[in-house]
Amino acid sequence: MYEQMSAPIKKTIITVVGKDTVGIIAKVCTYLAENEANVEDISQTIIQGFFNMMMIVDTSRSPKSFGEMAGDLERIGDELGLKIRCQHEDIFTKMHRI
Amino acid sequence: MINIFEVYETNKMIEQEQLDVRTITMGISLLDCCDADLATLNRNIYEKITRSARDLVSVGRDIEREYGIPIVNKRISVTPIALVGGRACTCPEDFVTIAGTLDDAARATGVNYLGGYSALVSKGMTPADEHLIRSIPMALALTERVCSSVNIGSTKTGINMDAVKLMGEMVKETAEATKEDSSLGCAKLVVFCNAPDDNPFMAGAFHGVTEADAVIHVGVSGPGVVKRALETVRGENFEVLCETVKKTAFKVTRAGQLVAQEASQRLGVPFGIVDLSLAPTPSVGDSVAEILEEMGLASVGAPGTTAALALLNDQVKKGGVMASSFVGGLSGAFIPVSEDQGMIDAVNRGALTMEKLEAMTCVCSVGLDMIAIPGTTSAATIAGIIADEAAIGMINQKTTAVRLIPVVGKDVGDAVEFGGLLGHAPVQRVNTFSCEAFINRGGRIPAPIHSFKN
Numbered sequence: 176m177y178e179q180m181s182a183p184i185k186k187t188i189i190t191v192v193g194k195d196t197v198g199i200i201a202k203v204c205t206y207l208a209e210n211e212a213n214v215e216d217i218s219q220t221i222i223q224g225f226f227n228m229m230m231i232v233d234t235s236r237s238p239k240s241f242g243e244m245a246g247d248l249e250r251i252g253d254e255l256g257l258k259i260r261c262q263h264e265d266i267f268t269k270m271h272r273i
Numbered sequence: 274m275i276n277i278f279e280v281y282e283t284n285k286m287i288e289q290e291q292l293d294v295r296t297i298t299m300g301i302s303l304l305d306c307c308d309a310d311l312a313t314l315n316r317n318i319y320e321k322i323t324r325s326a327r328d329l330v331s332v333g334r335d336i337e338r339e340y341g342i343p344i345v346n347k348r349i350s351v352t353p354i355a356l357v358g359g360r361a362c363t364c365p366e367d368f369v370t371i372a373g374t375l376d377d378a379a380r381a382t383g384v385n386y387l388g389g390y391s392a393l394v395s396k397g398m399t400p401a402d403e404h405l406i407r408s409i410p411m412a413l414a415l416t417e418r419v420c421s422s423v424n425i426g427s428t429k430t431g432i433n434m435d436a437v438k439l440m441g442e443m444v445k446e447t448a449e450a451t452k453e454d455s456s457l458g459c460a461k462l463v464v465f466c467n468a469p470d471d472n473p474f475m476a477g478a479f480h481g482v483t484e485a486d487a488v489i490h491v492g493v494s495g496p497g498v499v500k501r502a503l504e505t506v507r508g509e510n511f512e513v514l515c516e517t518v519k520k521t522a523f524k525v526t527r528a529g530q531l532v533a534q535e536a537s538q539r540l541g542v543p544f545g546i547v548d549l550s551l552a553p554t555p556s557v558g559d560s561v562a563e564i565l566e567e568m569g570l571a572s573v574g575a576p577g578t579t580a581a582l583a584l585l586n587d588q589v590k591k592g593g594v595m596a597s598s599f600v601g602g603l604s605g606a607f608i609p610v611s612e613d614q615g616m617i618d619a620v621n622r623g624a625l626t627m628e629k630l631e632a633m634t635c636v637c638s639v640g641l642d643m644i645a646i647p648g649t650t651s652a653a654t655i656a657g658i659i660a661d662e663a664a665i666g667m668i669n670q671k672t673t674a675v676r677l678i679p680v681v682g683k684d685v686g687d688a689v690e691f692g693g694l695l696g697h698a699p700v701q702r703v704n705t706f707s708c709e710a711f712i713n714r715g716g717r718i719p720a721p722i723h724s725f726k727n
Contacts (some may be wrong), residue, residue: 229277263343269527271279
């Protein structure tokens with residue numbers, strides 16, 4: 176019981192990499208809003224000339240499965256000429272936090 | 274909270290530096306399949322494997338997608354078949370039917386390799402052990418996905434030289450039996466000293482008798498990531514060099530640990546170990562040789578190579594040990610020739626010989642691995658090479674292994690293509706002075722003095 180209550184919700188990290196164009200954030204956020212995914216944090220920067228954006232998203236209330244959402248966002252990325260990936264947060268926290 | 278630069282670093286490792294989880298291997302005990310009737314035994318084995326590993330490949334794919342990290346191979350290891358088939362098999366041909374069953378089960382579950390067509394004979398051979406060993410050439414010729422290994426020595430028991438002699442002959446026969454395929458059968462046959470019970474890597478994986486009914490092991494990799502990290506510390510001293518390898522190994526292993534825990538939870542099978550090995554592939558940028566060269570060697574094989582490899586192996590372990598709750602298997606750097614483009618180049622330019630490779634095996638995690646030698650090499654010479662490697666393992670209390678391919682019809686200067694992860698290799702020169710009288714003595718080499726610790 177204790178474990179269940181204290182287990183944090185798995186967050187999804189969405190990364191967008193590519194050439195900067197108008198409306199990237201709008202398009203991704205619209206999709207997330209339509210699918211009841213809550214954006215908790217957004218940061219962006221330019222690394223080696225490429226636009227990099229990262230969102231921390233809570234998808235626990237979304238009706239879509241992780242796989243469906245990842246597929247949809249990948250297609251949106253293709254339309255915009257960008258690479259959009261969804262990954263569970265754990266892969267990053269495990270690697271960078273002790 | 275995780276930041277964008279950390280996310281970028283992880284994804285760069287995966288996309289540009291070929292970080293991957295090399296294998297999720299499910300170990301399955303077949304001891305409860307034993308039966309005196311061969312047909313029943315085969316049926317039991319098929320049912321147990323296909324039931325236990327039914328979801329292995331699909332769970333692997335799910336984890337791959339959700340975490341965005343490639344899991345290159347999904348594999349199975351089983352209890353050494355000589356133990357399982359002892360009652361039902363009265364000749365080598367009986368054992369071959371089990372190899373066929375294992376191949377069918379591997380295909381049904383979708384794994385690319387299944388290991389454990391094995392015998393553990395470090396001190397002596399039972400009739401079943403000998404039948405299994407004699408069946409290896411036929412078993413490997415008739416199956417596609419089955420891998421075989423034989424443990425012929427250990428620090429605790431010494432070296433079974435009768436088995437060494439027999440394995441020299443079996444390697445030759447396997448090469449002959451698969452000569453239409455560049456003697457590919459030998460790529461699926463490993464001769465060990467001090468074989469670990471929980472190795473997830475092929476071709477030497479088997480599920481030891483000390484293990485639970487089923488267990489999940491994970492083998493990580495990432496030579497490309499280590500190489501790129503070392504590029505940032507060119508010219509720095511050894512302290513900086515070692516720290517860099519250690520930190521990188523830590524990060525790589527954490528990814529493996531995560532995958533292992535997820536796979537274990539989703540499959541409802543206990544987590545065994547993470548194997549911290551740097552396993553190269555033939556693709557460019559995924560090479561252990563390139564790491565050694567990045568440390569400052571003009572070519573792998575140059576003086577300094579053994580020291581560089583020792584350093585690498587030790588730092589990988591030091592970094593990885595804290596990143597995982599259970600570490601096991603082989604855990605270190607692999608130095609296969611045909612699977613590592615940097616090694617192949619070094620052999621081709623004349624910088625890397627069999628003798629230097631043997632020295633390197635004293636400090637790496639395995640041994641003489643995926644080396645093509647002339648098809649005319651005698652069984653006694655192959656046995657001599659096996660005995661030398663086993664002696665290194667026995668005295669140094671480490672695992673050593675031999676996976677040589679005496680390619681039928683090929684000689685020094687020729688090249689041979691194995692395909693896929695197995696790569697391609699130049700045929701290397703072997704010392705041709707005879708060791709036949711030594712190998713023919715028969716019997717055992719006793720356990721070394723430092724094994725008496727009780």
